[in-house]
Amino acid sequence: MDTLLEAFSLLLLLSLVLGLLRVWKGPGFADRMLAAQLLGTTGVAMLVLLADPLGLAALRDVALVLALLAVLAVLAFVARVWDPDEQVPDGSENPSDTRTEAAPAQPQRAAGTVGRRRG
Secondary structure (H helix, E strand, O other), rough: HHHHHHHHHHHHHHHHHHHHHHHHHHHHHHHHHHHHHHHHHHHHHHHHHHHHHOOOOOOHHHHHHHHHHHHHHHHHHHHOOOOOOOOOOOOOOOOOOOOOOOOOOOOOOOOOOOOOOOO
């Protein structure tokens, strides 16, 4: 069991290192934010993984608080950075925009012809 615990710990440590590299070199704000989320998720996993072998049940509580703070960090990022009218670098419209363009105008009938019978 100790070997499996060590293997998971090393895997999570590798994930932390890769996440730190992405935060440091990330090309954009979104990449850096996702890497920070990876760090938070990895931190939660490490705390839960170490709670039993160390005999500290409080580590699970800390992991829960860290997970809740990660959600708040994402909400703060979205509220501050995300712009629905932003254009992608090639000048086209934002592909994540789910709004549809207005339907083409229907030809209108002449005034007074709606609902009137011919005869």
